[in-house]
Amino acid sequence: MRLHRISALLFRHLYLYKRSVPRLMDVFFWPVIELLLWGFISLYLQKFDMGGLNIVTVLLGAIIFWDLLSQSQRAVSVAFLEDVWERNFLNIFVTPLTVGEFMVSAVLLGLVRVALVGAVMAVLAFALYHLNIFAFGFSLIPFAANLLLFGWAAGLFATAIILRYGTSAQVIAFSLLFLVQPLSAVFYPASVLPEGVRFFAYLLPSTHVFEGMRTVIATGSFPYAELGWAFLTNAICLFLSIRYFYYMFARVKEQGRLMKLD
Amino acid sequence: MIVRMPILQVQNLVKKFNGTTAVDGISFAIEEGKITGLLGPNGAGKTTTILMLLDLVTPTGGTISIFGKDMRHHREEILSKVNFSSPYVALPSNMKVWENLTTFARLYGVKDVKGKIEELVDFFDIRAFLPKMTATLSTGQLTRLNLTKALLNDPKLLFLDEPTASLDPDIADRTRTMLKRIQKERGVTILYTSHNMAEIDELCERVIFLQAGKIVDDGTPKELVIKYGRKDLNEVFLSIARNNNHASTQN
Ligand SMILES: Nc1ncnc2c1ncn2[C@@H]1O[C@H](COP(=O)(O)OP(=O)(O)O)[C@@H](O)[C@H]1O
Ligand SMILES: [Mg+2]
Numbered sequence: 409m410r411l412h413r414i415s416a417l418l419f420r421h422l423y424l425y426k427r428s429v430p431r432l433m434d435v436f437f438w439p440v441i442e443l444l445l446w447g448f449i450s451l452y453l454q455k456f457d458m459g460g461l462n463i464v465t466v467l468l469g470a471i472i473f474w475d476l477l478s479q480s481q482r483a484v485s486v487a488f489l490e491d492v493w494e495r496n497f498l499n500i501f502v503t504p505l506t507v508g509e510f511m512v513s514a515v516l517l518g519l520v521r522v523a524l525v526g527a528v529m530a531v532l533a534f535a536l537y538h539l540n541i542f543a544f545g546f547s548l549i550p551f552a553a554n555l556l557l558f559g560w561a562a563g564l565f566a567t568a569i570i571l572r573y574g575t576s577a578q579v580i581a582f583s584l585l586f587l588v589q590p591l592s593a594v595f596y597p598a599s600v601l602p603e604g605v606r607f608f609a610y611l612l613p614s615t616h617v618f619e620g621m622r623t624v625i626a627t628g629s630f631p632y633a634e635l636g637w638a639f640l641t642n643a644i645c646l647f648l649s650i651r652y653f654y655y656m657f658a659r660v661k662e663q664g665r666l667m668k669l670d
Numbered sequence: 671m672i673v674r675m676p677i678l679q680v681q682n683l684v685k686k687f688n689g690t691t692a693v694d695g696i697s698f699a700i701e702e703g704k705i706t707g708l709l710g711p712n713g714a715g716k717t718t719t720i721l722m723l724l725d726l727v728t729p730t731g732g733t734i735s736i737f738g739k740d741m742r743h744h745r746e747e748i749l750s751k752v753n754f755s756s757p758y759v760a761l762p763s764n765m766k767v768w769e770n771l772t773t774f775a776r777l778y779g780v781k782d783v784k785g786k787i788e789e790l791v792d793f794f795d796i797r798a799f800l801p802k803m804t805a806t807l808s809t810g811q812l813t814r815l816n817l818t819k820a821l822l823n824d825p826k827l828l829f830l831d832e833p834t835a836s837l838d839p840d841i842a843d844r845t846r847t848m849l850k851r852i853q854k855e856r857g858v859t860i861l862y863t864s865h866n867m868a869e870i871d872e873l874c875e876r877v878i879f880l881q882a883g884k885i886v887d888d889g890t891p892k893e894l895v896i897k898y899g900r901k902d903l904n905e906v907f908l909s910i911a912r913n914n915n916h917a918s919t920q921n
Pocket of ligand 1: 663665687691713715718
């Protein structure tokens with residue numbers, strides 16, 4: 409691993425983001441719209457008696473966390489797609505860049521984007537709805553970290569799929585997480601899921617994160633078990649995604665498709 | 671007696687793409703400091719060979735050794751002193767010229783990024799394009815940009831796949847002059863493909879003829895012209911391509 413090559417790719421993306429409205433919208437505009445939408449929904453729901461449940465905190469907290477996850481995933485996938493769209497793979501892999509360095513730079517771009525989106529949403533949530541997500545102290549941070557990790561795993565997985573099937577599969581880069589959203593118990597507890605489905609839900613790191621987050625918000629106690637499960641399932645997802653990515657990359661080189669990826 | 675180590679050595683290189691054999695067990699060596707031409711009709715396996723030499727396509731069999739080191743085990747070390755350019759592989763069009771050059775200089779770990787770019791943009795006379803978007807460059811300007819990128823890491827070995835394809839005769843001629851300067855002034859060894867026989871004749875001290883994935887001849891342009899009893903390299907090309915491809919030219 410060489411830092412100068414990882415940072416070279418990171419800077420390259422910053423050049424692109426700096427002047428691209430669609431890319432900046434992806435980071436700033438859509439999360440804000442979502443925050444507004446869910447904020448108004450929860451303000452409306454607040455009018456009903458929810459038996460002491462703080463609906464603003466639960467729903468807004470959920471949507472902010474969900475966006476961290478989806479930003480992390482999309483940043484990784486799009487970092488890869490930029491090179492597919494510009495047919496730049498041959499150029500970058502004719503340098504000494506390694507596949508591992510390529511993955512790390514994509515993942516770091518995810519980190520940067522998550523930090524930006526997180527900051528914007530936290531400020532807006534506080535300004536608009538008086539929701540201070542830092543009121544829970546450090547309890548939510550390890551859960552947020554797990555979302556970042558799961559976003560990386562999902563992003564690399566989506567990327568490997570595109571390596572395999574070409575850009576006709578790029579819709580996966582933008583929709584993969586929506587497939588797991590219903591199972592991830594983002595807005596409701598996993599207990600409402602049907603029995604048979606619940607088992608699969610608990611295989612997902614995201615489910616443990618959102619369950620854990622609700623426990624923190626509702627009870628203030630720290631759910632160590634959920635956090636442990638989140639880390640464990642994440643480790644497995646990340647391991648499998650990275651292996652799958654390496655495997656697909658080797659296959660592409662085998663089939664001579666690096667030049668023709670599109 | 672001291673035997674000079676070839677800068678590039680290929681042994682029994684094979685590439686099969688499920689069923690079709692693109693490169694069929696070729697062996698050759700290249701000595702330092704020369705321009706060598708890799709010739710052959712479309713589909714002969716030239717591009718596939720070059721991509722394997724750059725570890726962009728995984729060989730089915732055989733060994734590649736560059737600077738005396740095996741590609742499979744010394745990829746990073748080898749690629750840091752090798753470069754590649756082809757008009758079919760453009761730099762990202764949505765970046766500015768200086769952004770592209772800076773990115774690749776950093777990828778190669780160039781110590782003085784600014785100084786290196788300064789030096790090369792003067793060599794290729796593209797200083798005026800630095801702040802422009804790459805998409806706005808003409809084909810001739812892109813060729814110079816690609817060559818600039820290809821020299822950022824001071825390569826010892828340069829692979830060029832049809833560098834003058836799609837250039838008008840004037841710009842093609844300037845490009846040839848630049849290639850000669852690169853080889854002379856910078857001592858770069860060049861392996862180069864082209865369909866322009868006059869160009870090969872002008873530039874190359876040696877040509878390797880590929881046909882259907884096999885090396886069918888190897889020598890200086892002059893030697894080959896004499897050997898085949900033809901008046902120039904173009905006729906040699908036609909003779910080799912048609913003789914060895916008898917079955918397919920009949921229908
Ligand atoms: N990625 C690939 N998948 C399948 N066949 C390929 C691929 N790349 C090249 N080929 C085949 O290999 C042969 C050699 O191609 P190539 O190396 O591009 O020839 P050249 O550069 O000499 O024109 C051709 O028959 C071509 O169709
Ligand atoms: Mg070719």
